[in-house]
Amino acid sequence: xxxxxxxxxxxxxxxxxxxxxxxxxxxxxxxxxxxxxxxxxxxxxxxxxxxxxxxxxxxxxxxxxxxxxxxxxxxxxxxxxxxxxxxxxxxxxxxxxxxxxxxxxxxxxxxxxxx
Amino acid sequence: xxxxxxxxxxxxxxxxxxxxxxxxxxxxxxxxxxxxxxxxxxxxxxxxxxxxxxxxxxxxxxxxxxxxxxxxxxxxxxxxxxxxxxxxxxxxxxxxxxxxxxxxxxxxxxxxxx
Numbered sequence: 109x110x111x112x113x114x115x116x117x118x119x120x121x122x123x124x125x126x127x128x129x130x131x132x133x134x135x136x137x138x139x140x141x142x143x144x145x146x147x148x149x150x151x152x153x154x155x156x157x158x159x160x161x162x163x164x165x166x167x168x169x170x171x172x173x174x175x176x177x178x179x180x181x182x183x184x185x186x187x188x189x190x191x192x193x194x195x196x197x198x199x200x201x202x203x204x205x206x207x208x209x210x211x212x213x214x215x216x217x218x219x220x221x222x223x
Numbered sequence: 224x225x226x227x228x229x230x231x232x233x234x235x236x237x238x239x240x241x242x243x244x245x246x247x248x249x250x251x252x253x254x255x256x257x258x259x260x261x262x263x264x265x266x267x268x269x270x271x272x273x274x275x276x277x278x279x280x281x282x283x284x285x286x287x288x289x290x291x292x293x294x295x296x297x298x299x300x301x302x303x304x305x306x307x308x309x310x311x312x313x314x315x316x317x318x319x320x321x322x323x324x325x326x327x328x329x330x331x332x333x334x335x336x337x
């Protein structure tokens with residue numbers, strides 16, 4: 109069975125410092141992996157996706173993530189946090205053999221950015 | 224393009240009342256989904272549709288019904304609302320069910336059942 113674990117429910121950083129949001133997945137086959145961001149009272153927006161091409165994936169707003177099969181991880185990073193990055197972030201797995209396109213969501217990580 | 228839109232944005236129901244949430248997408252997507260979001264639980268799939276006229280159960284379907292009479296619309300119904308259905312509901316759509324295609328989400332409907 110596929111699953112996603114986001115290792116931190118809440119991360120707090122200072123503006124201008126690096127961001128690291130951790131995600132581990134479990135899948136029998138190589139899945140597609142996504143990071144979505146949800147700003148307060150908004151819908152979910154795709155940040156980036158991994159679909160078995162390059163293992164280092166660049167997304168919007170300076171975020172990137174690296175797929176590490178040996179560690180079953182897909183951590184999200186950003187070199188320098190901005191106040192506007194404060195939001196909830198979801199790591200999502202889409203199993204490769206996935207009739208109906210159902211996604212598996214992590215529990216979410218809330219990112220706070222201090223001035 | 225408006226993308227995925229949801230109606231209404233907010234709603235308060237009394238226990239036992241019924242209501243329908245409407246989702247519309249203008250991207251000609253085949254696949255549509257209804258999720259609920261509860262604190263600390265991520266998003267959980269309620270029902271989904273792989274095309275006009277089709278529906279299927281997701282992870283938490285009890286207490287909900289859906290219909291997909293037109294390709295661009297996906298309706299979520301609550302026949303007899305319960306306080307446990309207080310949640311934020313998101314609709315999403317996708318071009319394909321292959322894992323490479325992301326889902327596009329609506330802005331959400333915040334439902335409170337008293």
